[in-house]
Amino acid sequence: MQAPEPESDLYAVLGVRPSATAEKITSAYRARVRELRPDTRVGADTTARFVEVRAAYETLHDPIRRAAYDQRLERTLPAPDPRAAPSKPVRPPRRYVVVLGDVRPEPPLRAGPVRWVPGR
Structure with missing residues (x-):
C-alpha cells in the first residue's frame, strides 16, 4: 500500500472539511470507493x-x-502577514451578581428518621 503524496490534502481527497466528524469521513470514503470500484x-x-x-x-x-x-498541516500553513492589522483580544463576558437588600437564605429543611408503617 502506497501512502499519498505529502503535499496532497487528505481532506480534499475525501471531499470533506477539516471539521468533519468520523461518520462524515466514513460516508465520504464509501461514496468515493463506490465511484472508483477497482473491480469494475x-x-x-x-x-x-x-x-x-x-x-x-x-x-x-x-x-x-x-x-x-x-x-503537520498547521505547521505547513503560511505564516500570517505581519503587515495585517492585529486583531483585538477577546475578553470573556462579564458576570454580575445582584444582591437585593438584606435577603438571607432560608435554613435547609431537616428531616428526622422515616418510619415505614405497613398498610398506611
Missing part, C-alpha cells in the same frame, strides 16, 4: 486514485493519526 473500473489512474482515497481514509479515520496529520 480497471485502469492505472483509477487504481492510483483508489489507493490515495484508501490511505486518506486510514489516516483520517484513526483519531491519533488524524491529530498528527492536523498538527
Whole structure:
C-alpha cells in the first residue's frame, strides 16, 4: 500500500472539511470507493486514485493519526502577514451578581428518621 503524496490534502481527497466528524469521513470514503470500484473500473489512474482515497481514509479515520496529520498541516500553513492589522483580544463576558437588600437564605429543611408503617 502506497501512502499519498505529502503535499496532497487528505481532506480534499475525501471531499470533506477539516471539521468533519468520523461518520462524515466514513460516508465520504464509501461514496468515493463506490465511484472508483477497482473491480469494475480497471485502469492505472483509477487504481492510483483508489489507493490515495484508501490511505486518506486510514489516516483520517484513526483519531491519533488524524491529530498528527492536523498538527503537520498547521505547521505547513503560511505564516500570517505581519503587515495585517492585529486583531483585538477577546475578553470573556462579564458576570454580575445582584444582591437585593438584606435577603438571607432560608435554613435547609431537616428531616428526622422515616418510619415505614405497613398498610398506611
